[in-house]
Amino acid sequence: MPFYRDHIYPHLVNALGDPEPIREIRQRIIPLAQGKVLEIGAGPGVNFVHYDPVKVEKVYALEPNPGMIRLAEPQRRISRVSVEFLNLPGERIPLQDGSIDTVVSTFTLCTIPGVVAAIRGMGRVLRPGGRFIFFEHGLSPDPKVQRWQKLSEPIPFRVFQGCHVTRDMPSLIAQGGFTIEQIESAYLAKFPRAWSYCWWGTAIPQ
Numbered sequence: 642m643p644f645y646r647d648h649i650y651p652h653l654v655n656a657l658g659d660p661e662p663i664r665e666i667r668q669r670i671i672p673l674a675q676g677k678v679l680e681i682g683a684g685p686g687v688n689f690v691h692y693d694p695v696k697v698e699k700v701y702a703l704e705p706n707p708g709m710i711r712l713a714e715p716q717r718r719i720s721r722v723s724v725e726f727l728n729l730p731g732e733r734i735p736l737q738d739g740s741i742d743t744v745v746s747t748f749t750l751c752t753i754p755g756v757v758a759a760i761r762g763m764g765r766v767l768r769p770g771g772r773f774i775f776f777e778h779g780l781s782p783d784p785k786v787q788r789w790q791k792l793s794e795p796i797p798f799r800v801f802q803g804c805h806v807t808r809d810m811p812s813l814i815a816q817g818g819f820t821i822e823q824i825e826s827a828y829l830a831k832f833p834r835a836w837s838y839c840w841w842g843t844a845i846p847q
């Protein structure tokens with residue numbers, strides 16, 4: 642349903658995607674970005690305000706949904722860093738090998754259909770010594786919560802356009818060719834536990 646995807650879904654993500662304590666964690670991890678940054682699935686641009694203009698040269702904001710780009714445009718205008726939109730999916734990153742210092746993904750790996758291919762692409766564009774900053778939700782370590790996640794997955798999948806709540810992000814990041822440097826996890830936000838188990842941290846290409 643293109644109307645839902647391009648008009649309603651972007652407003653839903655904009656309205657629900659940045660509650661406390663999620664915002665507080667964005668404020669802590671996004672300023673770790675430096676140099677040339679690739680943000681995958683930038684959505685309505687809620688991270689733009691958190692980039693440190695002293696450390697960041699430019700942000701390539703890759704986002705395939707034109708409705709998201711429309712919402713992100715005012716954020717781009719008020720951002721203290723230069724932001725260029727790339728209107729493509731994460732499986733097709735249009736940047737040269739080793740050309741990026743930092744890749745950022747927040748609440749996007751849950752939705753990318755070819756998630757491991759996209760993570761490998763992030764590793765391809767990162768320069769040696771570059772860093773991946775992630776903040777994602779997914780599979781809880783608690784078997785009881787996992788049961789609810791498996792049962793309820795069709796709801797976020799429909800409402801949030803392909804969002805999976807049962808992806809094991811640390812494993813996928815490792816399968817995509819990264820070593821995790823730092824990671825924290827917790828149930829965040831006011832959503833049910835089945836939809837709110839999150840990890841945040843950094844990883845480097847293997």
Ligand SMILES: C[S@@+](CC[C@H](N)C(=O)[O-])C[C@H]1O[C@@H](n2cnc3c(N)ncnc32)[C@H](O)[C@@H]1O
Binds near residue numbers: 658685706752
């Ligand atoms: C839940 S939103 C997260 C938006 C934003 N990163 C945030 O933290 O609020 C998921 C985003 O992933 C984008 N997306 C969906 N499929 C994608 C793909 N194949 N490659 C890159 N981004 C994708 C969606 O358009 C959407 O903007």
